[in-house]
Amino acid sequence: MTVLVFLDPVHPAGRLADASIPTILATDQGLTRGDGVFESLLAVNGVPRKMQAHLDRLAVSARTMDLSIPGAGEWQAAIATALTAYAAASPDGGQCVVKLISTRGPEGADSPTSWVTVAPVSPSAAAQREKGLAVVLLERGYDSDIAARAPWLLMGAKTLSYAVNMAALRHAHSVGADDVIFTSNDELVLEGPTSSVLLAHISDDSGIPVKRLITPHLDTGILPGTTQGALFAAAREAGWELGYGPVTPADLLDADAVWLISSLRLLAPVNSIDGQEIGNAATRAALTAELSALLAATE
Known part of the structure; x- marks a missing residue:
């Protein structure tokens, strides 16, 4: 209806x-x-x-x-x-x-x-929150500084011109994946076709425990995520460190957890990227539950 x-x-x-x-x-x-x-x-x-x-x-x-x-x-x-x-x-x-x-x-x-x-709400949105996603990396076809050089491309605006985004999702489905993370020509992580990208680390390079959330910087021409912004505000209050890109594909693969986050699907964990598992299932589940609770408490 x-x-x-x-x-x-x-x-x-x-x-x-x-x-x-x-x-x-x-x-x-x-x-x-x-x-x-x-x-x-x-x-x-x-x-x-x-x-x-x-x-x-x-x-x-x-x-x-x-x-x-x-x-x-x-x-x-x-x-x-x-x-x-x-x-x-x-x-x-x-x-x-x-x-x-x-x-x-x-x-x-x-x-x-x-x-x-x-x-x-589509039943698939709730299912992806629960089961997680298999994601592929696809080139967006732009350098990460295109928004400043070519404002007429409307990077960062949410327009009705979503044919490319839908084509990217169809391609992902054709190769057995659920969703896409776009990358720039200069190999920076951008966003998903209908979502923002978020990654977490729970220890630093020396193994010391941390709680750090990172998302790509808006200077790359991506759409500002309303749900990502709300989660960052709640996570800051809960003691998480926050960071904004640049993010590379290697950073995603090295993370303890990665999510695609949007207003309708909310926080959907990424199980794998190009066939490589992200972190481990127990860590993904625990972090997803913790951050989902923070997000649910936001207005």
Whole structure:
């Protein structure tokens, strides 16, 4: 079941629509060119998690694309309308996916099309949290400094142009893997197609115990992870050391644990990269449980 709410100036709380009926014009540039932005967030028992962080990132993506979209208050009203309708149709509550989408609208109209959908969480997301992932490294095709040299490539913006990301996932599946970690031409770790990359060390080179989390630096043009940011804040309070790249593939293989982390899948442990096991199963499980508990306590 999917609930659909359009942001509409005539309806301040959003306009409910039938998600089973086609409602987007064939000339909408979000469809014809992938010209738009989006965010996906998790709602638990009708409460959206980290909503402000997602709205902030949506606004940054829109500014990067010179795209005019509704303000935060309009999005919040539409989200509330959508979640209320979803709860009425699914009284059991639980977790659901809230997606915010805004396109440049029909060609020549100079009017964005914006909507919210609410739908159940994919069963595969929960399964990957539990079972972990087999991951392959794939080249992104860019140097790590491309974001500064070529801002028109929209690196770091969450746009609707996800065809390459989906193709990367299909390739991973074709070779027996579950997901992908992208690398740059200069051999730095970037991100997953729909996730941030996180690694942990629980001892230093001399064997002294540490608790250190590391993620690639945003200067490489990757998307700032809202869930990664929330986990880092919680981990800092719990005594973890935090670090930001540069991260190499060798760093991943040397880690005690690696995760792909996102708003919907949350913290999914990486069991292997290109067929090589990461750490050991007991360590991965213990660290995943500890960090998942910290993440669950965040807003």
